Amino acid sequence: DIQMTQSPPSLSASVGDRVTLTCRASQTISNYLSWYQQKSGTAPKLLIYSASTLQSGVPSRFSGSGSGTDFTLTISSLQPEDFATYYCQQGYMAPYTFGQGTKLEIK
Amino acid sequence: QVQLQESGPELVKPSQTLSLTCTFSGGSISNGDFYWNWIRQPPGKGLEWIGYIYYSGNSFYNPSLESRVAISVDTSKNQFSLRLTSVTAADTAIYFCARSMVYSMYFDSWGQGTPVTVSS
Numbered sequence: 001d002i003q004m005t006q007s008p009p010s011l012s013a014s015v016g017d018r019v020t021l022t023c024r025a026s027q028t029i030s031n032y033l034s035w036y037q038q039k040s041g042t043a044p045k046l047l048i049y050s051a052s053t054l055q056s057g058v059p060s061r062f063s064g065s066g067s068g069t070d071f072t073l074t075i076s077s078l079q080p081e082d083f084a085t086y087y088c089q090q091g092y093m094a095p096y097t098f099g100q101g102t103k104l105e106i107k
Numbered sequence: 108q109v110q111l112q113e114s115g116p117e118l119v120k121p122s123q124t125l126s127l128t129c130t131f132s133g134g135s136i137s138n139g140d141f142y143w144n145w146i147r148q149p150p151g152k153g154l155e156w157i158g159y160i161y162y163s164g165n166s167f168y169n170p171s172l173e174s175r176v177a178i179s180v181d182t183s184k185n186q187f188s189l190r191l192t193s194v195t196a197a198d199t200a201i202y203f204c205a206r207s208m209v210y211s212m213y214f215d216s217w218g219q220g221t222p223v224t225v226s227s
Contacts, residue, residue: 034213043203043217044154050211087154091212095169098154 002026002090006099012107013078021073021102023088028068032092035064035073038101039084047086048073078104109133111204111218119198119225125191129204129218136185137162142207143187144214145178147200155200159207160187194225 003026013019023033031051036044046055048064051071061076075082083106088099115127129143136143142159149155158168160178168176172191180187191198201222205214 032211036214043205043220044214045217046213046215049213049215055215089154089213091207094156094167094212095171096156096212098156100153 001095002029002093002097004088004090004097004099006086006088006102008102009100010103010105012105014107015078015080017078019075019078019104021086021104023066023071023073023099025069025071025090025092029090029092031067032090033064033066033071034089034091035062036087036089037082037084038087044087049091080106109206109216111206111216113202113204113218113221115221115223117222117224119194119223120227121195121225122193125189125194125198125202125223125225127189127202127204127221127223129187129189131185131187131206135182136180136187137182140209142209142212143178143180144205144207145189146203146205146214146217148203148220149197149200157189157191161209196225199223199225 005024007022033051035048038044052064063074085101085103087101110132112130119125144159145157160166160180166178175192177190201220203220204218206216
């Protein structure tokens with residue numbers, strides 16, 4: 001299985017901050033990488049697919065980059081509603097695996 | 108507006124079979140552009156992909172669960188279903204159904220999730 005490793009596991013930040021979350025795959029996955037936001041008690045929400053394509057309706061402050069094994073999700077200016085847990089997921093090879101998540105908390 | 112909604116028992120006894128159904132609305136489950144997936148999340152943990160089914164009935168499962176899982180589809184009802192046999196406490200989780208694109212495995216629409224507890 002392809003292992004997805006996210007860092008950091010948790011991050012404290014303030015409204016207005018620029019933050020970057022990292023995801024690393026255990027082998028190359030081209031650009032088959034997606035990012036999801038999950039708030040407590042709700043289903044994950046797709047933010048980014050194909051490493052850098054913004055899902056319809058997602059604010060432009062979210063952006064993704066990377067290819068191969070190393071990927072990032074950047075939030076350019078944190079808003080109160082962005083505090084949540086973020087997961088990356090590889091869609092390159094079954095079984096399709098997720099990272100363990102980065103919990104973004106208010107400082 | 109597409110919607111997915113899980114349904115089924117929230118409590119299952121150890122060694123028995125977990126059965127859930129996902130109802131899709133806002134389109135046809137027979138759309139050949141999509142796979143129909145089950146994903147689960149144990150309490151306080153991350154996400155695990157269980158498997159998918161295509162409208163034709165072709166399915167693919169996570170090898171870690173393959174011996175115990177079956178996913179079926181009923182296109183007449185716009186539904187697909189999960190069966191997981193011989194459950195243990197380790198199968199306690201929130202179970203989500205989700206849609207993914209055939210050509211790129213990302214999950215663009217999710218059900219709200221249904222909690223399932225395995226306990227006697």
